[in-house]
Amino acid sequence: MSNPSWNVTTTSDEVAAALSSHIQGKTVLVTGISPDGLGLDFCRAIAAHSPSLIILAARNPSKIAAAQEYLAALYPSLQLKPLTIDLCSLSSVRSAAQEINSTVAKVDVLVNNAAMHAKELVRTEDGLETSFSTNHIGHFLFTNLLLKGGAMKEGGRVVNVTSNSFRRGAVVWDDPNFLKTPFGEGWAAYSQSKTSNVLFSQALADKFKDRDVYSYSLHPGLINTAMAKKMDMDEFAVKFNVTLHWKTFAQGTATHVVAAFDPTIESQNGAFLADCQVKPITEPEAAWATGKENYDRLWKLSEELVGEDFA
Secondary structure, eight states: OOOTTOOTTOOHHHHHHHTHHHHTTOEEEEESOOTTSHHHHHHHHHHTTOOSEEEEEESOHHHHHHHHHHHHHHOTTOOEEEEEOOTTOHHHHHHHHHHHHHHOSOOSEEEEOOOOOOSSOOBOTTSOBHHHIIIIIHHHHHHHHHHTTSTTTTOEEEEEEOOGGGGGOOOOTTOTTOSSSOOTTSHHHHHHHHHHHHHHHHHHHHHTGGGTEEEEEEEOOEEOOHHHHHHTHHHHHHHHTOOOOEEOHHHHTHHHHHHHHOGGGGGGTTOEEETTEEOOOOOGGGGGGSSHHHHHHHHHHHHHHHTOOOO
C-alpha cells in the first residue's frame, strides 16, 4: 500500500520528493513525449531527484527536441537520450528496441505512456487499427524486446498508462482490427486498447514474476492535454453520462511516480492504480479487464499480431 495520505490532489512533485532515494541513479524510458503531454511532466517531476538517464521516446523528433530543451533548461546536468519510435510501425518499434538494447546497459523503469484515440478507422502498415497499435501492440512488442535478453533482461518496472475507458469495453477478440465490426467514432477500439493496457500489466507480473519484473497500469485522471482536447471531453461527458473532474498536470502524473518507484506496492504486482493508490478491479462490468484467462488470451493474440513468441 502506498502512502495513505496520497490522493486525488497529491502532485507528482510531492510523490517524487518522498521517493527521491528510489529515483536516484535510475534509467527511465518514457514513450509519448510531447510538450503538452503527461510523459514530459512525469519527467519534469523526477528530474529533480538525480535519475541516471531519462530516455525521451516519441514518433516526432521535433517534439523530442522541444522536450529536451525544456528539461535541459530546468536541469542542465540531467542526462537525456532521444529515441524515435513509431508505435504504429512494428519495424520502427523493432529498430528502437535494438537501439536501446545495444546502447543502454539497463532500463530500470519503462513507462508506456503514449496513447491516442482514433476517431476514424485507419489501419497501420501492419494492418492494425491505429488506437490498438499505438496504445497496446506497439508497447507489447517494445516491452518484450527489452525484456528478451535486452536492456531489461535483469528485470525492472513496466508502467502502462491506461484510462477508466477500460470499463466501457472488452477486447474485440474475433475482430480486434475492426475488419467487420462497426467502428463508429472509435470508442470501442479505444476501450479495447485501454483494457489491453490493464491486462498486459497483469500478464507481465505473472509471466515474469521470477525475473524481478513489476508491472502496473494506471488511470491518471482527466487532464487538459492535447489528446483530451482532440477527444472533445464535453461531448464525451454527454455521450457516457459522466461528470468531468479535472486535474492539473502534476496531479495527473502523481500516480505515474507511484507506479514507477514506490516499493510498498511490490506485493501487489500487476495492480491497477488511480489517485496514487491501488484500486482493485471488482466491478462486474469490468470483469473482462482482469483474470488469467483474459490476459493469457490477450498475450496470445498480441504474439500473433506481431509475429513473434515471447514468455
